[in-house]
Amino acid sequence: QPSVGRERRAVAMVGAGALGTWVGLALGLSGVGSERHIDDEDHIDESNLNRQVLFVDAIGQCKAPVLAARLQLLFPGMKLCGYGMAADANSSQYIGRSTVLAACPDNFVARAFLNSLAQHRKKILINGGTSAMGGSCMTYVPGCTACLSCRLNIDRLALRETRSRSCAQVE
Numbered sequence: 718q719p720s721v722g723r724e725r726r727a728v729a730m731v732g733a734g735a736l737g738t739w740v741g742l743a744l745g746l747s748g749v750g751s752e753r754h755i756d757d758e759d760h761i762d763e764s765n766l767n768r769q770v771l772f773v774d775a776i777g778q779c780k781a782p783v784l785a786a787r788l789q790l791l792f793p794g795m796k797l798c799g800y801g802m803a804a805d806a807n808s809s810q811y812i813g814r815s816t817v818l819a820a821c822p823d824n825f826v827a828r829a830f831l832n833s834l835a836q837h838r839k840k841i842l843i844n845g846g847t848s849a850m851g852g853s854c855m856t857y858v859p860g861c862t863a864c865l866s867c868r869l870n871i872d873r874l875a876l877r878e879t880r881s882r883s884c885a886q887v888e
Contacts, residue, residue: 726751729812731804731831732821733757733780735768736845740821741784745792752796753788754815757781757822758803804830813838820844829875832857832865 728750730737737757744753757780761772771787772780785799802808804827812818812831818840820831828844835842835857842857844865857864865871 727754727815728752728817728819729754729756729815730819730821731756731812731827732823733784733799734759734765734821734823736847737780737821738769738771738784740819740845741788742791744819745788745795750815750817752815753785753798754811755781755785755788755797755799756802756804756808756812757784757799758801759823803827806830809834813840815840817841817843825871825874825878828865829871832871835859836864 728744730740730744730753733741733755734757737755741753741755744750759780761769761775761778761780761783763776766773766776769780772783775783779799779801781799781801783799785797789795789797800808800811804812804822809830813834818831818835820828820842822828822831828846831842831844834840836859839859841859842865843854844857845854846852855865855868856862
């Protein structure tokens with residue numbers, strides 16, 4: 718578990734999959750923050766390898782620790798830690814200590830959680846997402862920009878995602 722006092726110049730990135738892999742590389746190259754905490758409870762699957770180029774020999778392993786270790790080799794001056802946990806109330810005490818939150822998960826529930834955490838703790842939130850048709854990136858800066866709820870109605874999207882629906886019910 719991360720230790721207390723990580724707020725100085727830390728970045729917490731949630732999601733170590735396709736988007737998280739590339740955001741991790743970009744953050745490493747940018748030099749933003751001296752510490753990176755990567756959180757994702759998912760495991761590497763062979764079907765991920767076309768999008769997650771750093772995982773070719775790690776099938777079955779937890780994504781976050783593997784990504785942190787690979788990025789550590791590329792950026793030895795950084796302090797990187799990977800945690801195989803979900804972004805939720807149980808992890809908020811660790812994720813919320815960072816100065817900047819990077820949202821790279823594959824679901825709206827985690828994004829809504831991070832948006833709420835950023836609002837309540839007055840943290841910068843960088844949100845990225847992709848679809849078959851393209852990608853997007855937006856930043857929430859407390860007191861300066863609109864949050865994800867205002868821009869995307871992220872809470873409604875998270876609620877829709879948690880409801881079980883048949884194919885006939887999907888819009």
